[in-house]
Amino acid sequence: MSTTSSIAHHHPAEPVRDHHEDVHHEDHGPEKGWRRWVFATNHKDIGTMYLLFSLLMFFVGGTMAMVIRAELFQPGLQLVDPMFFNSMTSMHALIMIFGAVMPAFVGLANWMIPLQVGAPDMALPRMNNFSFWILPFAFSLLLGTLLVPGGAPAGGWTMYPPLVLQTGNAFPMLIFAVHLMGASSIMGAINVIVTIMNMRAPGMSLLKMPMFVWSWLITAYLLIAVMPVLAGAVTMLLTDHYFGTTFFEAAGGGDPVMFQHIFWFFGHPEVYIMILPAFGIVSEIIPTFSRKKLFGYDSMVYAIASIAFLSFIVWAHHMFTVGMPLAGQLFFMLATMLIAVPTGVKVFNWTATMFKGSLSFEPPMLFALSFLFLFTIGGFSGLMLAIVPADFQYHDTYFVVAHFHYVLVPGAVFGIMAAVYYWLPKWTGHMYNMKLAKAHFWLSTIFVNVLFFPQHFLGLAGMPRRIPDYNTQFADWNMISSIGAFGFGLSQLLFAYLIFRSMRAGAPATDKVWDDAKPHGLEWTLSSPAPYHSFETAPEVK
Amino acid sequence: MVKIVKCALAAVLASLPAAAFAAWELNMPVGVTELSRRIHALHMLILWVCILIAIAVFGVMIYSIVKFRRSQGAVAASFDHSTRAEIVWTVIPIVILVAMAVPAAATLVRIEDTRNSDLTVKVTGYQWRWHYEYLERNVAFFSSLSRDSDAARQLDSGIDPESVQNYLLDVDKPLVVPVGKKVRVLLTAGDVIHAWWVPAFGMKKDAIPGFVNELWFRADQVGIYRGQCAELCGRDHGFMPVVVDVRSEADFDSWLKTQQDNTKTASAAE
Numbered sequence: 044m045s046t047t048s049s050i051a052h053h054h055p056a057e058p059v060r061d062h063h064e065d066v067h068h069e070d071h072g073p074e075k076g077w078r079r080w081v082f083a084t085n086h087k088d089i090g091t092m093y094l095l096f097s098l099l100m101f102f103v104g105g106t107m108a109m110v111i112r113a114e115l116f117q118p119g120l121q122l123v124d125p126m127f128f129n130s131m132t133s134m135h136a137l138i139m140i141f142g143a144v145m146p147a148f149v150g151l152a153n154w155m156i157p158l159q160v161g162a163p164d165m166a167l168p169r170m171n172n173f174s175f176w177i178l179p180f181a182f183s184l185l186l187g188t189l190l191v192p193g194g195a196p197a198g199g200w201t202m203y204p205p206l207v208l209q210t211g212n213a214f215p216m217l218i219f220a221v222h223l224m225g226a227s228s229i230m231g232a233i234n235v236i237v238t239i240m241n242m243r244a245p246g247m248s249l250l251k252m253p254m255f256v257w258s259w260l261i262t263a264y265l266l267i268a269v270m271p272v273l274a275g276a277v278t279m280l281l282t283d284h285y286f287g288t289t290f291f292e293a294a295g296g297g298d299p300v301m302f303q304h305i306f307w308f309f310g311h312p313e314v315y316i317m318i319l320p321a322f323g324i325v326s327e328i329i330p331t332f333s334r335k336k337l338f339g340y341d342s343m344v345y346a347i348a349s350i351a352f353l354s355f356i357v358w359a360h361h362m363f364t365v366g367m368p369l370a371g372q373l374f375f376m377l378a379t380m381l382i383a384v385p386t387g388v389k390v391f392n393w394t395a396t397m398f399k400g401s402l403s404f405e406p407p408m409l410f411a412l413s414f415l416f417l418f419t420i421g422g423f424s425g426l427m428l429a430i431v432p433a434d435f436q437y438h439d440t441y442f443v444v445a446h447f448h449y450v451l452v453p454g455a456v457f458g459i460m461a462a463v464y465y466w467l468p469k470w471t472g473h474m475y476n477m478k479l480a481k482a483h484f485w486l487s488t489i490f491v492n493v494l495f496f497p498q499h500f501l502g503l504a505g506m507p508r509r510i511p512d513y514n515t516q517f518a519d520w521n522m523i524s525s526i527g528a529f530g531f532g533l534s535q536l537l538f539a540y541l542i543f544r545s546m547r548a549g550a551p552a553t554d555k556v557w558d559d560a561k562p563h564g565l566e567w568t569l570s571s572p573a574p575y576h577s578f579e580t581a582p583e584v585k
Numbered sequence: 586m587v588k589i590v591k592c593a594l595a596a597v598l599a600s601l602p603a604a605a606f607a608a609w610e611l612n613m614p615v616g617v618t619e620l621s622r623r624i625h626a627l628h629m630l631i632l633w634v635c636i637l638i639a640i641a642v643f644g645v646m647i648y649s650i651v652k653f654r655r656s657q658g659a660v661a662a663s664f665d666h667s668t669r670a671e672i673v674w675t676v677i678p679i680v681i682l683v684a685m686a687v688p689a690a691a692t693l694v695r696i697e698d699t700r701n702s703d704l705t706v707k708v709t710g711y712q713w714r715w716h717y718e719y720l721e722r723n724v725a726f727f728s729s730l731s732r733d734s735d736a737a738r739q740l741d742s743g744i745d746p747e748s749v750q751n752y753l754l755d756v757d758k759p760l761v762v763p764v765g766k767k768v769r770v771l772l773t774a775g776d777v778i779h780a781w782w783v784p785a786f787g788m789k790k791d792a793i794p795g796f797v798n799e800l801w802f803r804a805d806q807v808g809i810y811r812g813q814c815a816e817l818c819g820r821d822h823g824f825m826p827v828v829v830d831v832r833s834e835a836d837f838d839s840w841l842k843t844q845q846d847n848t849k850t851a852s853a854a855e
Contacts, residue, residue, distance in 0.1 A: 118746040119745070119746045125820045125822075129819075129820065198817065198819075199817045205777045206778065206817065206819060209777070209819065292795070294795060299778060334661040335661040335663070335665070337665065338665055338666060338667075339667075339671055342666075364789055364815075364816075365793065366796070369693065369694065369697045373690055376689065380682045380686060383678055384682070387675075388671065388675060391642070394649065395670065397650070398649050398653070399653060400653050400659070401654075401655040401660055402649070402654050402659065403656065419639070419642065420639075426631065427632065430627055430628075430689045431689060432624045432693055438780075438789060438815065439780060439816060500609075500610060503610070504610040504611075504613075504614070505614075507815045507823075510813070510823030512738055512824075513823070514751070514754050515746050515747050515752055520609070
């Protein structure tokens with residue numbers, strides 16, 4: 044931990060650069076040693092822990108992806124048993140969703156929301172500590188399933204019964220891990236809402252909030268609405284397994300499809316939980332490096348709110364093949380297509396922000412631009428999937444795999460990387476190596492397309508998802524895809540290197556960091572690194 | 586790790602001469618049923634709509650990136666909204682979506698019309714094979730992965746999948762149906778959820794324990810059509826193919842007769 048102790052911590056011996064420092068007393072600084080992290084209540088320390096935890100999980104989940112792509116490198120089974128392969132796909136998804144993407148966004152929220160709304164800290168610091176420290180236990184439990192008899196969960200991250208009930212000793216561990224992750228997310232979300240609602244600087248009305256704050260406010264409401272639904276669904280699985288209930292068993296009057304309805308009522312808003320904060324991040328970065336105000340701020344806010352609302356009434360498009368009534372299929376098709384409208388507004392507004400701007404291409408901007416292009420491609424395939432008859436062909440093929448990886452990797456993950464490159468100097472006080480960061484960008488963008496674009500072709504040609512082996516007609520694109528995966532995986536080592544390097548060394552960052560682009564926002568009025576208690580006196584927003 | 590590297594090298598080397606004959610398929614193939622052709626047409630329509638929108642949107646993005654570079658001395662304008670533009674790019678997508686929804690809904694109505702079928706087959710999914718039952722024809726059998734594929738697909742079997750015909754897409758006993766007849770398929774499962782899918786017929790549907798789903802197809806061409814289980818169903822999910830043998834009516838009738846005779850002999854012997 045000593046390596047990280049220099050971040051987020053304005054050392055008393057350093058020259059005072061910020062006027063808030065005059066009222067800064069020695070006892071307000073961080074505790075020494077391990078106590079600083081275990082008993083952390085400071086939003087920056089907790090944010091840092093969230094982000095580092097997420098980075099670790101990104102590599103754990105990524106390693107599983109490498110196993111998957113290595114087995115799929117050529118037809119025939121060369122490396123793993125099909126059961127272990129299924130465990131890898133299931134665990135990869137659970138770890139990437141709940142361990143990498145969501146904690147990364149909560150980490151960014153912890154770091155940036157107080158800075159952006161002009162608050163000294165998050166509203167509920169002890170709950171903040173609790174919500175983070177649940178995660179290592181949740182993921183120890185989940186990863187521990189790899190060691191128990193029967194192997195890790197292999198029924199897919201969607202945990203559909205009756206298949207998931209065939210899980211071995213890992214079953215209760217899976218359920219309780221999901222419960223813990225849900226509890227952590229709910230606490231994180233409550234903290235975000237309370238902070239935003241109560242701790243904004245005087246003068247910062249709701250419609251003056253930075254877009255990242257807006258996107259997180261709406262995301263937090265989605266989390267509170269749907270995480271309990273997931274908890275309910277998995278609890279019913281638990282009682283079906285151990286206490287003789289038959290919620291999802293036809294023989295006892297239950298219905299396995301009911302689980303899918305409940306799961307996706309959680310699952311679809313969950314998809315937006317993983318993308319809305321990225322929308323917010325991109326809406327911060329594109330205006331900065333276009334040197335122009337965000338185009339259509341109000342409609343951007345309304346677009347996020349509409350997407351959030353629609354996310355509650357489209358869940359069944361994940362299950363068009365379960366055999367729903369015609370009217371149901373038509374409703375969910377139309378509602379799903381409607382999402383393209385507010386999403387389109389966002390893409391058009393970002394484009395209009397760049398139009399007639401003055402663009403420069405620093406690493407955060409590069410990732411934001413990559414997001415813009417590649418997320419849009421994921422949006423197009425999403426629109427195709429909404430067409431029910433076409434979905435009867437696409438459903439559960441690699442076309443779907445390509446679609447959701449386009450929105451989650453160059454979408455959510457590139458959004459997170461853009462945010463890290465944008466705010467890292469504000470966190471650590473050091474600039475990072477721009478050349479290496481640009482190399483990381485180009486490698487990631489090229490390989491992510493080599494990895495996922497061919498999967499569209501595989502799906503259309505008829506390759507089902509979640510299979511460890513395939514007919515030889517699929518061999519060529521699978522090999523290309525695997526090569527892309529290995530390249531993408533290796534490129535991420537650069538990302539980790541740049542982050543850890545920036546914690547210790549690098550040219551000192553100025554307060555504005557991107558002086559040339561004159562970024563707007565309260566976070567840029569503080570010193571770099573930001574003082575331990577952020578805004579001790581609230582700034583005035585006009 | 587060494588194993589992975591070795592496999593990778595071996596595969597790259599092995600693939601070089603084969604590359605010339607490789608199947609670099611890009612698009613959804615057109616099937617052999619009315620529904621699959623309509624679905625294919627819908628797929629191409631939405632694909633072209635997406636491509637045209639992409640050309641327009643990416644065009645403006647690329648133009649902005651090229652034209653308004655600070656390094657080229659671009660100075661930022663100060664506008665930050667335009668109600669007219671925002672109305673335009675809200676309304677146009679709505680119009681496009683409605684235009685897309687109409688043919689999609691029409692096709693969907695056609696898909697859901699399972700009336701007036703000529704033959705009904707009950708398909709039951711099990712871990713990991715299919716059971717076919719010709720209702721009121723007194724014929725029923727299991728359909729499992731063929732021996733050749735099964736031998737080759739074992740971990741480190743040493744058998745080159747390229748040497749196996751229709752690797753993983755071949756069964757011991759395919760479903761046999763007559764050409765030009767409306768076949769109704771009733772789907773259910775005996776253990777976990779499976780999904781029955783033949784891409785050339787355009788349809789896939791889940792087989793769910795305790796419930797009965799239905800779909801229909803009318804194949805226009807005699808031939809053998811291959812698909813796979815499309816819902817994760819456990820360890821051997823990747824190894825329960827669907828094979829349908831579409832025959833002329835006469836061939837089908839004589840096949841059915843043989844099967845029925847076999848059934849009678851079998852029950853008489855008991």
